[in-house]
Amino acid sequence: MKRLTRMQIPYRVWMFLFIVIPTLILFVLALTNMNLYQIGAFDLTLDHFAIFSKNEIGIAFWNSFFYSSITTLICFLIGYPVAYYLSTLPNKTRKILVSLMIVPLWSNMLLRIVAWEKVFTADSYFTDLTGISLNLIGTQTAVVIGLVAMYLPFMIFPIFSVLEKMDRSLHEASKDLGATDFQTFVRVTFPLSSSGVISGVIMTMLPAMTSFVLPARLGLGTISLIGNVIESKFMKEVLGSSGMSINEGAVLSLFIMVLSVAAFMMITRVDKEGETLI
């Protein structure tokens, strides 16, 4: 037991340095008038919460909600059938297809975004190769396609992992009791896969809601999600321009963090063993 306790030390140090301290800094920045570059005396204040009344923040939240909802819906509509199909395949084919889906996730996200950017630009290598000119850059469509492509695997995997583990004899029992294939799906398969669907929705919606590089690049800066606002608040401070913007960024970040924690608690409630998480 004692040895095990000692082996926790690096992990605890790591947690402390990179999770606890940054979170504390966020709290301090959000709730005080501390200036990050002149750390000294500071006072508690709730002034930064006024940022929620600003019009651009409202729009950014709405955009985040709107784009992440559309993305999640499309991901679900594509992802569920894909996951279902995968779960019916023989083991070998299934492994190949699943790894085909995982491997692209290992490549850098920014790289994939830039690739989409090239595809959507009017005059690109993609146009040279295929003769098709997709002049979509800077449009809503480009952002939605980009988000769907980016987060689709996060919808497929949790649903797939639930469907894969589902007892085949339940389908047989349902058909045995008089249900058609469709009735079996509606009454047995889908309800039993709901924990995967909830995990998938949260794992797609949250990152889509807070993504900022993708809307910035594929939307050419015309579409601002909450992530873009936070980024600009922090960047302004780093570039040394305006006064209290990093504190406002901290407020927004904390708000997103609360949402994430709530979502995570929801996942752990529907899926106690965490088997749908990747």
Add this chain to the structure above:
Amino acid sequence: MSKKLIELNDISKSFGDLLVLDHFNLYINENEFVTLLGPSGCGKTTLLRLIGGFESPDEGSIIFDGNIINDLEPHERMINTCFQKYALFPHLNVFDNIAFGLKIKKLPKDEIVSRVTQTLKLVKLEGFEERSVSTLSGGQQQRVAIARAIVNRPKVLLLDEPLGALDLKLRQEMQYELKEMQRQLGITFIYVTHDQEEALTMSDTIVIMNEGKILQIGKPEDIYNEPGNQFVANFIGESNILDGIMKEDFLVEINGKPFQCVDQGFSANEQVEVVIRPEDFEFCDPDATHLVGVVDSLLFKGVHYEINVIVEGREYTIHTTKYRAIGDTVGLSVEPQNIHIMRKSKS
């Protein structure tokens, strides 16, 4: 007598290169309790899945009530299955599990309620309606699975080793209850098991299978007392199988000694196999019998002792309530009607 309900004509089925059923023929009567008995991999579960509609035969036809049903989907057959691992729906409570089939058929709500309640009473689970199936014990889940099948009033109920996961006591109780249920409901039960005792206890007819073929069909008593070949004799209960020579009708020679028996119709001096059940041996005065041996081992089995006696170098297993110490010299006798003669299996 009764009407044929299911006929299997010349059924063959293979999975890949493995021939699981080999030109299989069987008919099953109405209201019969039929048990398919055999070791694992003998094709009994495949046979059940063919009747249930989860597999279709490569060759041959399955006839149900006069119609060929080879290509009917499971939900189009008037047959319900009680699955090996119950396959209860984990997202539904006991009531909804049992009502599943009735809701699919869109029966009126009050009829569903009354039929489910009635069935719960039959399987002795009154008051369990709202319970989640995951909180039930193995035996209770088993009853829900049976209730879920019989509530649809099928003509045939298929049971795939339904008692396999239960402990001995519960299994014996359920055997009795299943038999009772079958009698009350008048449904044909087709029961798959590898447990010979279960088969003997419950069945009207036992079908002994091995390697995709039927070895013997018959009433439990007949199969036990008159096994058709060595495999059946070994599979159903313990047996002493000895080499013998049929001297004439009603006289067999074992170890060079003559024994009276009740079998006839063999040619003179035909090589045969002789089956004697362990419980059919009696101890007797060593001077009055041809079988004299020494007790080699002794096991206490509760109701009886299992005693191995070495007679002229061959071991005989005996089940008896009488105690004999290891090393005792004993004489063994067998009544003529307990000596069963089989033709040598051609291998």
